[in-house]
Amino acid sequence: MYIPAFNKFPDQQEAVSFMQRYSFATIITADHDVPVATHLPFLIEQHDDKLVLLSHFAKANPQASAIINKPVLVIFTEPHAYISPSNYEKETNVPTWNYLAVHAYGKASLLAEGNETAGLLAKMINNYEAGYLQQWNNLPDDYKQRMMKGIVAFEIVVDDLQGKQKLSQNRSVLERENIINTLSKSEDSAESEIAKYMSKLK
Template identity: 35%
Template sequence: MYIPSQYKNEDLAEVKDFISSNSFAILINELQGKPWATHTPLELDKDDQGNDILIGHIARANPQWKAFETKPEVLCVFNGPHTYVSSSWYKEEEVPTWNYIAVHIYGTLSIMSESEVLSWLHGLVAHYEKEEKTPVSLKDMSPATLKQVRGVVGFRIKINEIQAAYKLSQGREEDHARIIHELHHKKDAGSLQVSHIMKKRGTKDS
């Protein structure tokens, strides 16, 4: 991904928090000579050696997985909040722009066994169900229901490179207060989230 130097975020802890909070990603590889993409949760985890990895699954009916063994190199795209920024908020004349956060991860994929997938899904469901009023658990489901696991392909992704773009009006610090104020009064979620992030980061990127 093209990232101007002032927008590059190399704070690994912050980037990992972003990935964990925006885990519904786009998994991209090559299938039959064309790019193929699937929208799917990709969870940040660790392997047996303590290295950061991604774990996920797609439907077995999705032909994307058929290229995993022969072409295991994949690109994972994590999108964050984004918003239009009007140059009418600037002290000096300039063109409008767009603020956003995005993370790309390049990695090498390996397919998990059915038992590994089932074990991982137990933990995944427990993680997302813990806030529900009547949480469900795979432990309570019948063998017939659990047979659906055979309908997915689970995988791990060894992380080879992380690229993080945090475009948050760097270089226009004198206008940050106005930008934050204007975004805060917008109605869309992207504007509100970007406003909050810019305020929280303060002068970090100045």
């Protein structure tokens, strides 16, 4: 990902926190030089010095078998906003877009069917809807086994993490204030989120 120095996330932890907040991401692989993508929810975990991403495919998805021991890219991105040149001090400016994104590269490996897959599902339920965990635990075992037979669980150990926050860092203080004021008044939640991220950089 092209990242000018002033657009970099300040540190890895900031990037990890962003990934955990916007954890519905896109996993991309290549099949005979053709990009293939699937949209999945992820768990983002830190194990000592390792960053690990966990999720699962539908077993019928051909990409489930294409990730084994191959390089993969997972893209995390969510809030973004159109930036009008009306926010700038001079007329000789053009529109742009502000956004945040994290690209995580790594190698994927499959989790074993049975306990490892069940453990991942329990963690994902606890992360996304903890109140459902008791209901899941009380479901008949044969039903849960059938559900788990329809998925392929996997993990990715990240070996390259690239984070970009394009938030008008190259504009003047007045222009940044204009953009924040404009976006914070918007009824679009993504635009108001960008305003909040910009305010944090002050």
